[in-house]
Amino acid sequence: MDIILIRLGEISLKGANRGRFEDALKENIRNFLKKEGINFFGVRSASGRIFIDRPSRVPNLSKVLGIVSYSPAWEFVDIEEVKDFLRSREDIFKGARSFRITASRADKSYPLASPQIAKEVGTAVTGNFPIAVNLKEPEVNVGVEYIEGSFYVYFETIKGWGGLPVGISGKLVVLISGGIDSPVAAFLMMKRGARIIFLHFRRDPEIDKIPELYKILSSYAAGIGSELVVLDMKKINDFYEKIMEDPRIHRYMCVLCKHMMLKAAESLALKKGAMGIVTGDSLAQVASQTLENLKAQRYGLRLPVYSPLIGMDKVEIMKIARSIGTYEVSIKHREIPCPLHRHPTTKADLETFFRYNETVIKKLGYKPWEKILKEH
Amino acid sequence: MDIILIRLGEISLKGANRGRFEDALKENIRNFLKKEGINFFGVRSASGRIFIDRPSRVPNLSKVLGIVSYSPAWEFVDIEEVKDFLRSREDIFKGARSFRITASRADKSYPLASPQIAKEVGTAVTGNFPIAVNLKEPEVNVGVEYIEGSFYVYFETIKGWGGLPVGISGKLVVLISGGIDSPVAAFLMMKRGARIIFLHFRRDPEIDKIPELYKILSSYAAGIGSELVVLDMKKINDFYEKIMEDPRIHRYMCVLCKHMMLKAAESLALKKGAMGIVTGDSLAQVASQTLENLKAQRYGLRLPVYSPLIGMDKVEIMKIARSIGTYEVSIKHREIPCPLHRHPTTKADLETFFRYNETVIKKLGYKPWEKILKEH
Numbered sequence: 001m002d003i004i005l006i007r008l009g010e011i012s013l014k015g016a017n018r019g020r021f022e023d024a025l026k027e028n029i030r031n032f033l034k035k036e037g038i039n040f041f042g043v044r045s046a047s048g049r050i051f052i053d054r055p056s057r058v059p060n061l062s063k064v065l066g067i068v069s070y071s072p073a074w075e076f077v078d079i080e081e082v083k084d085f086l087r088s089r090e091d092i093f094k095g096a097r098s099f100r101i102t103a104s105r106a107d108k109s110y111p112l113a114s115p116q117i118a119k120e121v122g123t124a125v126t127g128n129f130p131i132a133v134n135l136k137e138p139e140v141n142v143g144v145e146y147i148e149g150s151f152y153v154y155f156e157t158i159k160g161w162g163g164l165p166v167g168i169s170g171k172l173v174v175l176i177s178g179g180i181d182s183p184v185a186a187f188l189m190m191k192r193g194a195r196i197i198f199l200h201f202r203r204d205p206e207i208d209k210i211p212e213l214y215k216i217l218s219s220y221a222a223g224i225g226s227e228l229v230v231l232d233m234k235k236i237n238d239f240y241e242k243i244m245e246d247p248r249i250h251r252y253m254c255v256l257c258k259h260m261m262l263k264a265a266e267s268l269a270l271k272k273g274a275m276g277i278v279t280g281d282s283l284a285q286v287a288s289q290t291l292e293n294l295k296a297q298r299y300g301l302r303l304p305v306y307s308p309l310i311g312m313d314k315v316e317i318m319k320i321a322r323s324i325g326t327y328e329v330s331i332k333h334r335e336i337p338c339p340l341h342r343h344p345t346t347k348a349d350l351e352t353f354f355r356y357n358e359t360v361i362k363k364l365g366y367k368p369w370e371k372i373l374k375e376h
Numbered sequence: 377m378d379i380i381l382i383r384l385g386e387i388s389l390k391g392a393n394r395g396r397f398e399d400a401l402k403e404n405i406r407n408f409l410k411k412e413g414i415n416f417f418g419v420r421s422a423s424g425r426i427f428i429d430r431p432s433r434v435p436n437l438s439k440v441l442g443i444v445s446y447s448p449a450w451e452f453v454d455i456e457e458v459k460d461f462l463r464s465r466e467d468i469f470k471g472a473r474s475f476r477i478t479a480s481r482a483d484k485s486y487p488l489a490s491p492q493i494a495k496e497v498g499t500a501v502t503g504n505f506p507i508a509v510n511l512k513e514p515e516v517n518v519g520v521e522y523i524e525g526s527f528y529v530y531f532e533t534i535k536g537w538g539g540l541p542v543g544i545s546g547k548l549v550v551l552i553s554g555g556i557d558s559p560v561a562a563f564l565m566m567k568r569g570a571r572i573i574f575l576h577f578r579r580d581p582e583i584d585k586i587p588e589l590y591k592i593l594s595s596y597a598a599g600i601g602s603e604l605v606v607l608d609m610k611k612i613n614d615f616y617e618k619i620m621e622d623p624r625i626h627r628y629m630c631v632l633c634k635h636m637m638l639k640a641a642e643s644l645a646l647k648k649g650a651m652g653i654v655t656g657d658s659l660a661q662v663a664s665q666t667l668e669n670l671k672a673q674r675y676g677l678r679l680p681v682y683s684p685l686i687g688m689d690k691v692e693i694m695k696i697a698r699s700i701g702t703y704e705v706s707i708k709h710r711e712i713p714c715p716l717h718r719h720p721t722t723k724a725d726l727e728t729f730f731r732y733n734e735t736v737i738k739k740l741g742y743k744p745w746e747k748i749l750k751e752h
Contacts, residue, residue: 009689017663162689169660170667188687192659194667275667283568283682284545287393291546291570291651298680304671305680306659308687311564313385313538 001072004052005145005152006061009068009162024165024193025066026050031223032064047106047147064222065191067160071143073152079117082144082151083124092155093125098134099142101125106147117144161191167224169193171274172306173265176200178209178335181280181309183326184317186217188308189278197227197272199265201372205232207333216325229268231372236260239368240339242360249356250341254288255348256357257338258297264369266303274303281307285314287346296348377448380428381521381528382437385444385538400541400569401442402426407599408440423482423523440598441567443536447519452527455493458520459500461529468518468531469501474510475518477501482523493520537567543600545569547650548682549641552576554585554711557656557685559702560693562593564684565654573603573648575641577748581608583709592701605644607748612636615744616715618736625732626717630664631724632733633714634673640745642679650679657683661690663722672724 008025026043029052033040041053052059061070076082086093093099103118112120121144122133131140143154172194174186186196196217200210214228239260243253265277281289298305309317321327361367384401402419405428409416417429428435437446452458462469469475479494488496497520498509507516519530548570550562562572572593576586590604615636620626641653657665674681685693697703737743 009691162691164660172667185687189659191689192687194659275671283565283570284540291548295651295680299678302675304674306686307682308684310682311561311568311684313567315385315538 001058002054002075003073003152004055004058004061004070005073005154006050006052006070007068008048008050009066009160009164021066021164021168022050024168025064028064028066028165028167028222028224029061032061033059035223036060049106049145049147062158062160063219064165065161065163065220066165066193068162069157069159071154071157073143073145073154076151076153077149079112079120079151082121082153085153086121086125086142087128090129092140093129093131096129096131096139098132098138099125099140100133100135100138101142101144103144104146106145110146117146161220163191164193166190166193166221167195169195171195171197171269171272172276172278173197173199173269173272173274174278175261175265175280176210176213177280178207178213178330178333179280180321180327180330181282181285181317183213183217183280183330184320184324185278185280185308187220187320187324187326189306190217190220194278195221195224195226196278197229197268197274199261199268200228200230201233201261201264202230203233203338204335207335209329209332212329213326216329220324227272229376231264231376233372235375236368236372238364239360242363244339245363246359247341249360251343251345252348252353252356253338253340254344255293255296255353256360258293259299259353259357260368262297262301262305263367264373266301267369267373269303276304276306277301278306278308280309282309282312282314282317288344290346290348292347292349293345296350296353299350299354377434378430378451379449379528380431380434380437380446381449381530382426382428382446383444384424384426385442385536385540397442397540397544398426400544401440404440404442404541404543404598404600405437408437409435411599412436425482425521425523438534438536439595440541441537441539441596442541442569444538445533445535447530447533449519449521449528449530452529453525455488455496455527458497458527458529462497462501462518463504466505468516469505469507472505472507472515474508474514475501475516476509476511476514477518477520479520480522482521486522493522537596539567540569542566542569542597543571545571547571547573547645547648548652548654549573549575549645549648549650550654551637551641551656552586552589553656554583554589554706554709555656556697556703556706557658557661557693559589559593559656559706560696560700561654561656561684563596563696563700563702565682566593566596570654571597571600571602572654573605573644573650575637575644576604576606577609577637577640578606579609579714580711583711585705585708588705589702592705596700603648605752607640607752609748611751612744612748614740615736618739620715621739622735623717625736627719627721628724628729628732629714629716630720631669631672631729632736634669635675635729635733636744638673638677638681639743640749642677643745643749645679652680652682653677654682654684656685658685658688658690658693664720666722666724668723668725669721672726672729675726675730 022045029043039056058072101118101122103114105114145152176182176198218226244250398421405419415432434448477494477498479490481490521528552558552574594602619629
């Protein structure tokens, strides 16, 4: 294999935006290759493709977001070389019953059109091996692309995640728990180009899935680096005690606690230059994830909150969690459940929430999100 | 066919929440059947399923959100009746090479376990037709379910959208344009149980796809009713004129305009008792959909903004648009493009935005979102 031929996503990207996208992706690929200890001559783009020249082995580019698919390929200067190469590939064609050539021509300067290239190259194969052409369901699929003066030949196309290169969109703070949803939310925002600062509130030091989840998610950051901030909830035990002193306020515990976390995420974001907060909220997934409660939790935030799972079903979320590799970690242990009221509110009233929040802060004498961040 | 057997979604739904979910879904199914002019005896639930008794025809229940799948089924009082029925179904088994029985028992009161039910019923089929059992890839799949004293037999399982019944989560205002994204965003929030108030800003009265998009989306509202508010942007032409007077402000046109729309959506939501706003934003899909611009647009809103597509790629969004039927309408015509600056900002500065917004409002002498809503 001489090169890796990489296909890019986002059909809607055009003009200047496309150039910025390609540059960011090339940089991420370079970082990723270095991190993986893969030697290479260069990473360059041509005709809407990206090429890794002479890598020391095939990298697992499904870890680099922004790539739609990639093929380990061989490079040739003319069509005769392509034909000779294919005639030599007994390992591919011997014993196979059918094949097809899928040819393309990135620039029209080459005298043969794509179907003619396919035909000529195909004849070299059928002339050398007892194999039939099958356009619909071939056993062997051969790609031949003519790009800026060279031919590229490949036998395999490996799917990537698509999306945008991590980092291109700026930073976001993700509230990550040990559950199934928030790691998926983080991944989806990474796939839209965000660089992530993970913020975790640790309730149960015994069961800590976060380092493992962080490692998996960071593996998609193409060596660009993400960041993990873990805050110990024990430090604000008073906060929970004050909430539980009054059974009416206790019913609002979840809403007050999530609000506290969002405020902490906002403070952290403002400190770190992040431009928004991400949560794993999915509307009505649990009884307390109502529009009323979400509205109360988010009240008074100055930064936008993004919830990429807000419109998804649990099964869809689980499917993504499985394919990115976080599912198995998320379901491993269950944390100690929160000391919730037996009937937590499912329809938080905004004014009541506001009053309770003020009451708890007054009793405490400090804002719990400020305390927990400062003592970090 | 005697009944429709309906399977529900949301594996995580439990307890009281489940009851509320089932009641809302039954009500939506009743409304849908009435709207479609389908007669029926009743809609009831048993053992986690919903049944439509004696409908006059098979309804297209893929239009009712909250349903995972459904099967037109026949009802029998004992297993002998099931066997007689299957022996009589020449139309199904004659000529077919293989079949399987998939049996289940909702309550354990019935003496035979599921595999035994399958075996006994299957023997009736093999005794009557020259057909083989094939558990892996059967030509005919027969479902037999024992639920609360009755057997239900079916040959087909039709997929629904899953999710939650429309209306169960409360109301949201969706900013709908004629594009591909916002109808998909609306659909996804409907699928999470939201009842939708559509808000459209009409720029080009010649090309009006909104009534058609509204009709398609409303068809998923199970007769629960949605609402469409169309505002004529001509009424605030001054707003655009003031923006264009200063080329620096003109660069912020998109951000100022989206902010105006969000403010109008918020006012409408507060008036109509809706608890949030929905947009079709997808991070970095176009050059101007940046975290900086989104942050500026959303500044100072009191209601949460939900963007279910924020973490999705264009191809994923287009796929959903195609399957719900809005894609073909969205791509039909293109509206007159906005008189944008040649280099619209992709990194709105929050303070600058704030100042420009104040400047434009001061020049106008009124808040454009208030004017356009009042004159509606």
